Amino acid sequence: MKLFPAILSCFVYTSLYAQDTSxxxxxxxxxxxxxxxxxxxxxxxxxHFSLKEMEHIPVFMGERDILKTIQLLPGIxxxxxxxxxxxxxxxxxxxxxxxxxxxxxxxxxHLMGFFSTFNGxxxxxLSFYKNAMPAQYGGRLSSVVDATTNNGDDEQYHISxxxxxxxxxxxxxxxxxxxxxxFLLSGRRTYADLFAKLSRDSAIRKSDLNFYDLNLxxxxxxxxxxxxxxxxxxxxxxxxxxxxxxxxxxxxxxxLRWRHIYSNKLMSFLSVHYSSYENTTxxxxxxxxxxxxxxxxxxxxxxxxxxxxxxxxxxxxxxxxTWHTMYPLLLEGGENSGINNQQxxxxxxxxxxxxxxxxxxxSDQLNISYGLRATGFMVFGGGDFYRINEDGKITDxxxxxxxxxxxxxxxxxxxxxxxxxxxxxxxxxLAFTRNVQHLHLxxxxxxxxPTDKWIASSNLIKPEIADQVSAGYSRSISGDRxxxxxxxxYKSLKNQLDYRNGAEIFSNEPIETMLLVGKGxxxxxxxxxxxxxxxxxxxxxxTLSKTERRINGINDNEWxxxxxxxxxxxxxxxxxxxxxxxxxxxxWVYHTGNAVTFPAGKxxxxxxxxxxxxTERNGYRMPAYHRLDVAATLQLRNSALHFGVYNAYGRENxxxxxxxxxxxxPDYTEAVQVTLFRFVPSITYNFNF
Amino acid sequence: xxxxxxxxxxxxxxxxxxxxxxxINAGLHPAEKKYVIEGIITNxxxxxxxxxxxxxxTDDNNFRGVSGAVIQVSDNGGAPVTLAEVRKGVYxxxxxxxxxxxxxxxxxxxxxxxxxASSKMPDPVNFDALWVGRASVAGRSRVVANVGYRDPQAPGxxxxxxxxxxxxxxxxxxxxxxNLSNGRDVxxxxxxxxxxxxxxxxxxxxxxxxxxxxxxxxxxxxWYSLNTGASGSDVLATPANPVSNVTGGALGYFxxxxxxxxxxxxxxx
Numbered sequence: 001m002k003l004f005p006a007i008l009s010c011f012v013y014t015s016l017y018a019q020d021t022s023x024x025x026x027x028x029x030x031x032x033x034x035x036x037x038x039x040x041x042x043x044x045x046x047x048h049f050s051l052k053e054m055e056h057i058p059v060f061m062g063e064r065d066i067l068k069t070i071q072l073l074p075g076i077x078x079x080x081x082x083x084x085x086x087x088x089x090x091x092x093x094x095x096x097x098x099x100x101x102x103x104x105x106x107x108x109x110h111l112m113g114f115f116s117t118f119n120g121x122x123x124x125x126l127s128f129y130k131n132a133m134p135a136q137y138g139g140r141l142s143s144v145v146d147a148t149t150n151n152g153d154d155e156q157y158h159i160s161x162x163x164x165x166x167x168x169x170x171x172x173x174x175x176x177x178x179x180x181x182x183f184l185l186s187g188r189r190t191y192a193d194l195f196a197k198l199s200r201d202s203a204i205r206k207s208d209l210n211f212y213d214l215n216l217x218x219x220x221x222x223x224x225x226x227x228x229x230x231x232x233x234x235x236x237x238x239x240x241x242x243x244x245x246x247x248x249x250x251x252x253x254x255x256l257r258w259r260h261i262y263s264n265k266l267m268s269f270l271s272v273h274y275s276s277y278e279n280t281t282x283x284x285x286x287x288x289x290x291x292x293x294x295x296x297x298x299x300x301x302x303x304x305x306x307x308x309x310x311x312x313x314x315x316x317x318x319x320x321x322t323w324h325t326m327y328p329l330l331l332e333g334g335e336n337s338g339i340n341n342q343q344x345x346x347x348x349x350x351x352x353x354x355x356x357x358x359x360x361x362x363s364d365q366l367n368i369s370y371g372l373r374a375t376g377f378m379v380f381g382g383g384d385f386y387r388i389n390e391d392g393k394i395t396d397x398x399x400x401x402x403x404x405x406x407x408x409x410x411x412x413x414x415x416x417x418x419x420x421x422x423x424x425x426x427x428x429x430l431a432f433t434r435n436v437q438h439l440h441l442x443x444x445x446x447x448x449x450p451t452d453k454w455i456a457s458s459n460l461i462k463p464e465i466a467d468q469v470s471a472g473y474s475r476s477i478s479g480d481r482x483x484x485x486x487x488x489x490y491k492s493l494k495n496q497l498d499y500r501n502g503a504e505i506f507s508n509e510p511i512e513t514m515l516l517v518g519k520g521x522x523x524x525x526x527x528x529x530x531x532x533x534x535x536x537x538x539x540x541x542x543t544l545s546k547t548e549r550r551i552n553g554i555n556d557n558e559w560x561x562x563x564x565x566x567x568x569x570x571x572x573x574x575x576x577x578x579x580x581x582x583x584x585x586x587x588w589v590y591h592t593g594n595a596v597t598f599p600a601g602k603x604x605x606x607x608x609x610x611x612x613x614x615t616e617r618n619g620y621r622m623p624a625y626h627r628l629d630v631a632a633t634l635q636l637r638n639s640a641l642h643f644g645v646y647n648a649y650g651r652e653n654x655x656x657x658x659x660x661x662x663x664x665x666p667d668y669t670e671a672v673q674v675t676l677f678r679f680v681p682s683i684t685y686n687f688n689f
Numbered sequence: 690x691x692x693x694x695x696x697x698x699x700x701x702x703x704x705x706x707x708x709x710x711x712x713i714n715a716g717l718h719p720a721e722k723k724y725v726i727e728g729i730i731t732n733x734x735x736x737x738x739x740x741x742x743x744x745x746x747t748d749d750n751n752f753r754g755v756s757g758a759v760i761q762v763s764d765n766g767g768a769p770v771t772l773a774e775v776r777k778g779v780y781x782x783x784x785x786x787x788x789x790x791x792x793x794x795x796x797x798x799x800x801x802x803x804x805x806a807s808s809k810m811p812d813p814v815n816f817d818a819l820w821v822g823r824a825s826v827a828g829r830s831r832v833v834a835n836v837g838y839r840d841p842q843a844p845g846x847x848x849x850x851x852x853x854x855x856x857x858x859x860x861x862x863x864x865x866x867x868n869l870s871n872g873r874d875v876x877x878x879x880x881x882x883x884x885x886x887x888x889x890x891x892x893x894x895x896x897x898x899x900x901x902x903x904x905x906x907x908x909x910x911x912w913y914s915l916n917t918g919a920s921g922s923d924v925l926a927t928p929a930n931p932v933s934n935v936t937g938g939a940l941g942y943f944x945x946x947x948x949x950x951x952x953x954x955x956x957x958x
Binding site: 338501502504508509563597600602603606608614617661668669670671672673 | 720824
């Protein structure tokens with residue numbers, strides 16, 4: 001249908017990096033309104049950032065956002081203004097495992113990616129791995145973001161919250177039974193569209209643009225040896241242009257975890273998890289609403305044991321199984337829409353993993369972490385499966401029953417990380433990580449947008465596999481005041497997917513017929529110099545990297561730059577405690593423009609219809625991106641005021657570049673750059689009682 | 690412009706951003722020229738093949754016809770008919786009569802290059818209705834042309850609508866197939882999110898004329914992929930050349946299609 005490509009084209013807007021640190025821990029204790037740093041043992045592939053460094057970092061519209069802040073670290077590339085997702089060491093946006101209390105969140109972005117689903121008030125800490133993930137993590141190729149929700153205060157009731165230009169937040173917490181159990185309820189809702197309601201333009205008045213987040217956490221201590229956690233999150237985005245066109249998406253996740261201590265050597269964690277992500281695109285066809293819906297829903301059970309044999313050995317072993325149900329496409333139109341309602345068959349799969357990881361302190365200088373994750377992904381029947389030829393044409397249809405196992409993929413994922421202290425202040429590290437990914441976000445042009453579709457491996461779609469080797473050096477300078485880390489990596493990716501040219505994404509054709517398969521490679525070097533103490537803290541990060549793909553059927557089957565290939569990436573983050581009351585902070589980012597495809601020429605069809613002609617995929621560059629953000633925080637009693645300006649020198653960064661007939665001389669063509677915004681000031685008030 | 694910019698407009702109106710556009714020099718460098726073939730044969734005695742080359746981005750937008758090619762079309766594998774060059778790069782034949790159900794082969798020979806294509810002319814589906822109505826586009830109510838037809842029960846039908854206003858062809862591409870609407874009464878509003886300029890709205894008294902083409906699914910693929918990938922306006926998807934049914938390395942398409950017309954004077958209630 002002709003409108004769907006249009007919708008698609010519209011929404012393909014949103015579209016991709018240690019030190020000896022591949023793990024970053026950001027931590028905050030909101031209970032007392034003070035900042036603490038989680039104590040993290042200095043073991044392999046781990047590093048922590050105190051929240052003090054993070055809390056004053058200027059953010060867009062004044063909304064504190066941990067997921068956005070980590071994108072200022074080397075190796076992690078923000079997708080850019082107006083684009084959701086982030087890219088880690090050449091991976092795609094769907095290759096990041098984003099966990100909230102251990103449950104995957106399939107789309108962690110709000111409002112064209114300007115905000116994340118992690119409400120700053122509700123999140124306690126966040127660990128981040130870009131390599132050397134321990135074996136308990138799996139299912140995504142490139143990184144792990146493991147966020148934990150705050151526990152409520154089990155002694156006193158508190159109300160905290162805040163209001164900014166775009167959203168208001170409220171956080172309520174307290175004991176259920178004093179010193180035994182607690183709750184925390186945290187919510188956030190944007191109100192930008194309330195301003196839209198004041199508009200004189202009726203179409204804008206009738207438009208919706210909002211999102212909300214709701215987090216609940218309950219914690220019960222059952223005696224000295226047992227603890228129970230209940231965590232739930234739900235959030236939703238609505239974007240609607242009068243009644244003509246809309247986009248809605250949302251995640252709901254929940255988990256129940258039971259921790260039991262058997263002895264001072266053995267502990268167990270048993271948990272069940274639920275995660276659901278759904279999105280709906282709606283439009284009008286012949287004045288009738290047509291909606292396109294897709295969803296992914298997971299039920300997971302996990303059991304994990306932590307055994308500390310002695311001061312030198314710590315072993316973590318466990319099992320997890322997830323039942324995935326994918327609703328690939330449900331298309332519904334009104335009677336006169338000219339649409340036959342379509343429903344592609346649901347896809348079912350069971351994702352099993354068995355793992356063991358041992359951390360071994362071999363000597364005072366040598367630490368080794370090694371593990372193995374064994375995965376068995378079972379594709380279940382129900383509906384038709386296919387065989388296809390090279391051109392994507394179906395050659396055979398396989399009818400399958402509900403309980404039937406159509407295909408099983410078995411994989412072993414070894415992980416090894418070694419760290420050797422060369423001298424008291426410096427250490428060398430080396431790691432190898434293999435990850436396997438069974439769920440794939442199929443997106444056009446490697447961009448991440450909420451209408452992208454999650455699909456599972458099938459008889460035809462093989463699991464993605466990534467192998468990464470990395471080596472690094474880290475040292476402290478002038479006591480512990482400064483820290484310098486340098487890390488280099490090489491990553492190879494297999495079974496990467498992209499759409500075939502001319503694929504009709506909203507059609508009833510099986511998705512396998514529209515896909516092309518290829519491989520990827522990424523390599524680079526990352527430098528990070530941190531100043532950890534003193535009135536002025538912060539860091540300078542620099543990444544030099546290359547990210548390429550080679551997909552049969554694209555770019556004459558030759559290697560080409562992935563969209564997120566940015567040669568240079570710099571971030572400078574600083575925070576200055578001027579006085580007890582005032583903190584000033586600033587950050588500056590610079591990166592090479594994304595790789596893009598621009599026309600090599602043009603031609604005419606149908607008398608005067610201009611068509612652009614393309615040769616090399618992603619052979620051009622967007623203009624370089626840079627931006628300065630500044631912020632000031634005024635600490636008052638029980639409250640704080642934040643002032644900020646995002647893009648303080650008003651750089652006109654290119655959101656996109658398109659081509660058209662020249663407005664001044666229609667006999668010629670011109671390139672037009674779209675910039676989303678220049679200065680974005682913000683003011684936010686936060687309180688805590 | 691596409692809907693994302695509409696969306697940005699809305700967000701801007703909501704006071705969040707201030708989207709702006711400016712013409713820039715994108716630094717495009719010239720590339721090797723390619724041949725472009727545009728061949729049509731219809732059930733109305735038109736058989737015309739246009740042969741041209743691509744031009745550089747900074748060149749003007751004029752058609753760059755190529756003379757001296759040998760262009761042949763055959764009907765269901767019959768003896769090839771050579772088309773005469775009537776203007777630079779425009780080759781025609783008056784002796785070929787397109788018949789639904791027949792497959793036509795095209796062969797173009799130029800400078801040792803041989804390009805071939807084949808297309809099957811589908812059976813015509815009746816062009817039932819043309820009317821004007823209001824549609825909300827880019828946040829305002831516009832008068833737009835609507836077409837209606839009944840898709841046959843058998844799957845595999847594809848359509849192309851060409852709109853003329855006051856004798857001038859509109860540049861938008863309106864293709865549709867029965868992938869989602871097989872066997873149904875289909876009503877389509879002929880407006881494209883790619884063009885939202887107010888001066889393009891239909892006005893009282895305009896002469897509106899629509900050509901309905903029943904096209905080969907491979908040609909549908911060409912127009913569909915052109916629309917999504919090569920129109921220049923699709924700002925963030927990675928663009929690509931349209932999927933061509935011409936082999937040998939030329940751009941373009943060869944289409945055997947049926948044509949029907951409807952016209953009206955625009956009256957706005």
